[in-house]
Amino acid sequence: MKTKSYHMFIKIMAIFFSTYLGNFAFAEKPFGQTSVTALNGIPSSFISLGAYHPTFAMVVEKNFHRLSVFKLLPDGNYTLVRTYLAITGKEQGDKKQRGDNRTPEGIYFIVGQKDSSELLRQMGPGARKYGPRAFMLDYPNIFDKRQRKTGSGIWIHGVDSDARMLRPFDTEGCVALKNEDIIDIAQYVSAFQTPVVIVDEMQTISMAAIQKQRQNVIEMVEAWRKSWENSDFAKYISFYSDHFQSLGKNKEDWREFKAKLSETRKGSITVQISEPKILAFRNQLLVEFFQRYTSPERDDFGRKFLYLRQENQGFKIIAEKWYNSQKGKTDLTVLNDTKKRQD
Structure with missing residues (x-):
């Protein structure tokens, strides 16, 4: 009985090491x-x-x-x-x-x-x-x-x-x-x-599939940017999930917050964004880019993170984060290059 158990143990270990050490050689x-x-x-x-x-x-x-x-x-x-x-x-x-x-x-x-x-x-x-x-x-x-x-x-x-x-x-x-x-x-x-x-x-996935996904997300982000820049808040809020939460605000709070900012400023705004980084995992999308927001009262530059989740009506923003930073020459060049591509 012990002999059979021993031989079975040897077989199991042989399978393990042939599989694992194969991965080891690949990884090295x-x-x-x-x-x-x-x-x-x-x-x-x-x-x-x-x-x-x-x-x-x-x-x-x-x-x-x-x-x-x-x-x-x-x-x-x-x-x-x-x-x-x-x-x-x-x-x-x-x-x-x-x-x-x-x-x-x-x-x-x-x-x-x-x-x-x-x-x-x-x-x-x-x-x-x-x-x-x-x-x-x-x-x-x-x-x-x-x-x-x-x-x-x-x-x-x-x-x-x-x-x-x-x-x-x-x-x-x-x-x-x-x-x-x-x-x-x-x-x-x-x-x-x-x-x-x-x-x-x-x-x-194939290059063609990646390019299609990339184009779809870029078009969505560009539509989001334009709706914000044009103060079209009905369109703007349509990109947000009913489960959105950021800065202690839900979806309706966020719409009111943006609308009040629009009402109190003295002129139009400009929103520039760089080519985004887009990462996917299961039903999640993370979109990150440099952003410059300018109005008569302020000029903000930094990195924006949009967190999106697949819902019945497509991907919707469930949260966003903003990190203010110094404007570097390279970063501004990228924004200018991106604006030319959008035009």
């Missing part, structure tokens, strides 16, 4: 400038990466234990730059609550980083498990909060020993890379700009 291999057409399409999450800052994006595939870095090319195609071995949460499935040891799934941004010295100073000897560096993700995002997901502190980090990388599901919800890889990946990271899409398995 740099892909160079391989076109994603070799991967039967374009990552379906990357509808557009915009055109105004470093156009790198990342996909974490939990089922395949890998993190892939893509770069947007001038022709709208994508290049697979590099793929790394990655391990994720001890428990499989999407993160729902604090302490469930699951890695969240969705659209996230890298919003900061800490090196080993800073980690040790803040957390003590226990920080060694994060290796030489950690990148912070913005979990929970707006979509997560609307689904009442809890928890925080989801990072992409190194490890205390590369031997840990032989255990594919071994973190408390973070994404872990080998230490040499967590150092290497820094060259592709721009804080608050590099998106990281976390999925079980990456889906790809």
Whole structure:
């Protein structure tokens, strides 16, 4: 009986290692400038990466234990730059609550980083498990909060020993890379700009399908922009979900807020936006762009985030965020170039 059990154990382990180490070899291999057409399409999450800052994006595939870095090319195609071995949460499935040891799934941004010295100073000897560096993700995002997901502190980090990388599901919800890889990946990271899409398995679609989706979203955003600029609030509010919430305001509060601003200003406004970054995940769309708002009283410049969800009448805005920032020469050039394309 023991002999049969032993042979069965050996067979199971052989299957595991042949499957997992196959993924390990794939993840270790740099892909160079391989076109994603070799991967039967374009990552379906990357509808557009915009055109105004470093156009790198990342996909974490939990089922395949890998993190892939893509770069947007001038022709709208994508290049697979590099793929790394990655391990994720001890428990499989999407993160729902604090302490469930699951890695969240969705659209996230890298919003900061800490090196080993800073980690040790803040957390003590226990920080060694994060290796030489950690990148912070913005979990929970707006979509997560609307689904009442809890928890925080989801990072992409190194490890205390590369031997840990032989255990594919071994973190408390973070994404872990080998230490040499967590150092290497820094060259592709721009804080608050590099998106990281976390999925079980990456889906790809054709260039034609991506272009159609991109055009549909851009046309919708342009119609939203024009309705705001023209103070057409009946049209403007039609882009918003009945479940919209931002700045403590619901959909009707938001319409009244915008209408009152229009009534009190002394003249017309101009709203310029850059080519948007458009990211998709399941029934969610995240649209982000530079925006310049000018009126006789003010001149505001910054980044706008629109969070949209698929509803019966198409995608609707459930929330938006605005980050005021300094106008840079490059940013204003992009706005001017975008306005020429709109004209």
